Amino acid sequence: MLKNLNLKYVYDTSNDDLIEDLFVPLLSESTLYFRGVGYFTSGWLESASKGLKELVKNEGNAKIITSPNLSQKDWKAICKGEKAKSNELLYETIRQEVDNLEETLTKKTLVALAWLIADELIEFRFAIPLNKKGDYHNKVAFFRDEEKNSVVIHGSYNDSKHGLLNGESLSVFCSWREGQKAYINNHQNKLLDIWNGEDSFFDTYKMSKAIKKKIVKFTEYGERPYESPIKKKNRISIPDGVKLRNYQMKALKNWMEKKKGILHMATGTGKTFTSLAIAIKxxxxxxxxxxxxxxxxxxxxxxxxxxxxxxxxxxxxxxxxWKNKLISKIQNYNLGFKKTLFIITTHNKVSDKDFIKVVSKINGNILYIGDECHYLGADKFSKALISKYNYRIGLSATPRRWYDEKGTKKIIDYFGSRVLKYNLSKAIENNFLTEYKYYPILVKLNKYELGEYEELTAKINKLHYRHKKDDEEGNDYLEKLNRDRAKIIKKAANKIHVFKEKFEEFQKNHKSIKHTLVYCAKGEIDKVHDLLLDLEINARKIDYETTPDNFSKKRILDKFKKGEVNVILAMKCLDEGLNIPSIQNAFILASTSNPREFIQRRGRILRPAENKDYAKLYDLVVIPPINYKYMEVSKKILEKEMPRFSEMAGNALNKYEARKKVLPILRKFNLEFLLDLKPWDIYKKNIKNKEV
Known part of the structure; x- marks a missing residue:
């Protein structure tokens, strides 16, 4: 939505890329682009093509008012002539410009323009002053999204490639900003008056059928560069040319027998695709x-x-x-105007009483797909698990909740048992995921951190054995102590130093460091970013402060895919949903014992890509110093860190090389058996013994 964009009040070519920083974001969030401009060249389409594709995806359209490129002789003829003569001269001028398109435009841009006009996604009208002494010289753009939020930009910039080279500035006005709505309405009404031929200063001419036909003929040069907006009968189906894999077919068959169930599938093996295939069936x-x-x-x-x-x-x-729009869509669906209704939201909203109240009005069959369904076992999200949804699919690489048996039970009781388990080793073996090497990097806690860890563990143990299960205050305090203790591992003081040393070594040993991910702990991302900048690394952050909206995040990820950004630093916001097969390397600085996090993160780098033989995963594993005063707590630290190591190393190409790295420290504590214990093995043991 336009409202989610972090828009400045003024943009200028000295500090901003007007296309990338302003037009593309606005077009990408809009359903209507209404432009009045003195000069328009189709070369501008090439520059703004990314935004226009998103406008088309949003089922939007563009209306452009501009001036025809009339010669002085033509102007004089129009000044003397009647309406018919004016139309004839205007047609001839535009016809000549269309004839020049084939020579002046790249094939790609020519085809795009032709298809946009053919599909009526972009429409031109031409304005000529009634006084016959000037031309249409206004430069205003109006954007509107599906929620009726509006943005107007006003300034000296023309929609031409040459316009990008000038010293231009644009003012930005938003309907949600105090005092700016009247300004927006005035510009919108002015554009509408000119468009409809109701303005007292301009004559407005539509593009003739002959001119349109001439342009549309260029569609023969290439395919439509976007999904067709034309509605097709019975088009709800698995995409042409796509075939389900054997395990996906098995999941579909098993689910259709039970009409509910969990797809327990490794990250990157097509959970989304499989669930949509089930929805089609x-x-x-x-x-x-x-x-x-x-x-x-x-x-x-x-x-x-x-x-x-x-x-x-x-x-x-x-x-x-969303509320009124969704109510309207549900009414149309219930009345039989539509045979499908497809609603997408967040776990937060699907659990909200207002949302539940609205969707409870849906008549008939409802399929609920819970993506990353392990979240839905939490108290605040489990309100979404209502009986109204008679068909259910849960999706997760890690459906069991970590140290939350009650939450896990909620998930299984609601979605049902697994209808398919397809793990990482099978996916790698069948070449659906790429192989990888795992490099543990050992980081020692200092003696102060070890002492603090021991102190917190003593408090946790004391509280754990004494407090009652229904003691809310005690539970909250216990959770706080656990978080504080986990932070000691996540933010171990030596991590930054060790990371710098290893990254310099990594940089030295690799011809290219493109497509590298670095996962940081909360509050540490700025330190790591500064460190990489000092090493002259082109790195960008993706966090809730630097990239507050989805568009900002998408722009950085697009540059990362192209190799224009070498390294991305992230926290939890990329744990799910990042699909960039070209990722080759990942450094994990944010240690965690929760398998959901590190299994998801590993999955980010295992998607196959061209010229990608295997991926590399560098994991900063925290170990205690040898201090006989803290032997027991030191063992606890290793028991928390080693299951992650065991999981990561277990499927790695260099499994035994990785084991050699940690074996010496385990021997010192007589903990060699931890090499083969996976996270859920430790979990079962701790639950049984009530350990923390």
Whole structure:
């Protein structure tokens, strides 16, 4: 939505890229682009193509008012002539410009322009002053999104490639900013008056059918560079040319037998695709179906929307002022105007009483898809698990909740048991995921951190054995102590120093460090970023402060994919949903004992890509110093860190090389057996013994 963009009040070519920083973000969030401009060249389309593609995806369109490029002789003829003569001269001028398109435009841009006009996604009208002494010289752009938020930009910039070279500045006005709505309405009304030929200063001419036909002929030069907006009958189906893998077919068959169940599939093996295939199969069986998808983070909504469109669904994203629009869509669905309803939202919203109240009005069959369903066992999200949804799919690489048996039970009771388990080793063996090497990097706690860890462990143990389960205050305090203790490992003081040393070594030994991910602990990302900048590394941060909206995040990820950004630093916001197969390397600085986190992170780098033989995973593993005063707590630290090591090393190409790295420290504490204990082995042992 436009409201989610972090828009400045003024943009200028001295400090900003007007296309990338302003036009592309605005077009990407809009359903209407209304432009009045003195000069327009189709070369501008090439520069803004990324934003225009998103406008098309949003089922939007563009209306452009501009001046024809008339010669002085033509102007004189129009001044003397009547309306018919003016039309004739205008037609001839534009016809000549169309004839020049084939020579002046690249084939790609020419085809794009032709298709946009053919599909009526972009429409031109031409304005000529009634006084015949000047031309249409206003430069204003109006953007509107599906929630009716509006933005107006006003300034001296023309929509031409040459315009990008001038010293230009643009003022930005937003409908949600105090005192700016009247300004926006005035500009919108002015554009509408000119467009409809109701302005007292201009004559407005439509593009003739002959001119349009001449331009549309260029569509013969290439395919439509975007998904067709033309509605097709029975288009809800698995995309052409796509075939389900054997294990996906098995999941579909098993689910259709039970009509509910969990797809327990390794990250990167196609959970989203499989669930959409199930939705198609179910829709064809029941003939009318509402689908509700919820995901843990807002950026995943856009990914679900993009994937669902490939299957022919028309997704409705619940963001911004969603309520009235959703009520309207549900009414149309209930009245039989639509056979499908596809709603995408977050776990937070799907658990909200207002959302539940609205979707409870849906008549008939509802399929609920819980993406990363392990989240839904938490108290605040489990309110979403209502009986109204008679068909259910849970998706997760790690459906069991870590140290939350009650939450795990909620998930299984609601979604049902697993209908498929497809683990990482099978995916690698069958070449659906790439192989990888695992490099543990040992980081020692200092004696102060070890002492603090011991002190917190003593408090946790004392409270754990004494407090009652229904003691809310005691539970909150226990959680705080556990978080404080975990922070000691996540933010171990030696990590930054060791990381710098190892990254310099990594840089020295690799021809290219492109497509590298670095996972940081909360509060540490700025330190790591500064360190990489000192090493002259082109690195960008993705966190909730630097990239507050999905568009900012997408821009950085696009540059990362192209190799324009070498390294991305992230925290938890990329644990789910990042799909960049070209990622080659990952450094994990944020240590955790929760398998959900590190299994998801490993999955980020294992998607196959061209010229990617294997991926590399560098993991900073915290170990205690040898201090006989703290022997027991030192063992506890290793018991928390080693299961992650065991999981990561277990499927690695260099499994035994990695083991040699940690074996000496384990021998000193007589803990060699930890080499083969996976996270859930330790979990079961601790639950049984009530250890922490």
């Amino acid at each position: 179910l829709y064809k069986k029941v003939n009318k179906l509402a689908v509700i998808v919820s995901a843990p983070q807002s950026h995943l909504i856009n990914q679900w929307a993009e994937e669902s469109r490939k299957f022919g669904f028309k997704p409705f994203k619940c963001s911004g002022k």
